[in-house]
Amino acid sequence: MGRCGLALILALAAAPASAAELRVCADPNNMPFSNAKGEGFENKIVERIAADWGRTLKYTWWAQRRGNVRSTLKAGECDLIPGIGSTVEMVGATRPYYRARYVFVTRADRGLDIASFDDPRLKTLKIGVQMVGDDGSNTPPAHALAKRGIVDNVRGYLIYGDYAEADPQAAIVRAVASGQIDVALVWGPTAEWYAKASPVPLVLTPTPWLDGPQLPMQFDVSMGVRREDNKLRTDLNAWLGAHKADVDAILAGYR
Structure with a gap:
């Protein structure tokens, strides 16, 4: 060289x-x-x-x-x-x-204060849950509801939403604010971000960090x-x- x-x-x-x-x-x-x-x-x-x-x-x-x-x-x-x-x-x-966990999102003026998957009101309230992918794969909160037989009153919202929109993940939080659903189960950072822009006050309550030995929420x-x-x-x-x-x-x- x-x-x-x-x-x-x-x-x-x-x-x-x-x-x-x-x-x-x-x-x-x-x-x-x-x-x-x-x-x-x-x-x-x-x-x-x-x-x-x-x-x-x-x-x-x-x-x-x-x-x-x-x-x-x-x-x-x-x-x-x-x-x-x-x-x-x-x-x-x-x-x-x-570290973050899923949260219950409700309207402040409803006074629901839901903090447990065993709350009996979840059997009748309209619930939104985040889903993963186009095949509707379940997130941990969806599994927690399903194992309690809470299925028919649950509506899924794709985590990634419609990428043609400016805020594709906002739909589930906005559905609570507008009254389309009564409570939503949302990944904490996402819920915090869109709740602060809500036209009506929303309450975010952390889920239990663990639902049984095999289903963490955090x-x-x-x-x-x-x-x-x-x-x-x-x-x-x-x-x-x-x-x-x-x-x-x-x-x-x-x-």
């Missing part, structure tokens, strides 16, 4: 970290988590990471529907997916950076990298540990 070739290799090796990219796959229309305008809390957190590491933040926008990990992270389209379940086996999960949330990417996972864990107060402050801003 000539001197010029060796010099080039040494120059590249010494290139500043700012020359690198932080490649992130995120949902372009999934508030309060992320959107293409960078308004979600996941946007804010990865922006901080990229800035601290001196990297350029590069997004691949992809709806977080079924199959998105295979089509993005595993396909090499990105190196990091924020906001993924800590127990998802398809990825190498970082340390959790927040989950830890991490960032996901490829399982073999130990270097990035280690770096992210270190950052999340060192900047816990900063992350908590960002999350608090989104309630």
Whole structure:
């Protein structure tokens, strides 16, 4: 190898970290988590990471529907997916950076104060539950209701909704506000985000964190990298540990 070739290799090796990219796959229309305008809390957190590491933040926008990990992270389209379940086996999960659970959403003026799946009123009230995917797969609250025989008075709302709309996940919360349904079971961060914009006051009451030994309602949330990417996972864990107060402050801003 000539001197010029060796010099080039040494120059590249010494290139500043700012020359690198932080490649992130995120949902372009999934508030309060992320959107293409960078308004979600996941946007804010990865922006901080990229800035601290001196990297350029590069997004691949992809709806977080079924199959998105295979089509993005595993396909090499990105190196990091924020906001993924800590127990998802398809990825190498970082340390959790927040925990959330499902909540009961009701109108304040109804005074329902439902806090248990065993509340007898659930047998007659109109209930909305979030469903996953076009096949209507059940979320944990839907399973909890079904095992109690509460089925006929339940209406499903797809988690991802209609992506042609600006707020595809808002329908279930808005249905409570308008009186179409009496109570909804909604993932906490989603419920908080849309309840604050409701034209009528809404009450959000956490579900029990566990419904029987096999049905948790509360989950830890991490960032996901490829399982073999130990270097990035280690770096992210270190950052999340060192900047816990900063992350908590960002999350608090989104309630």
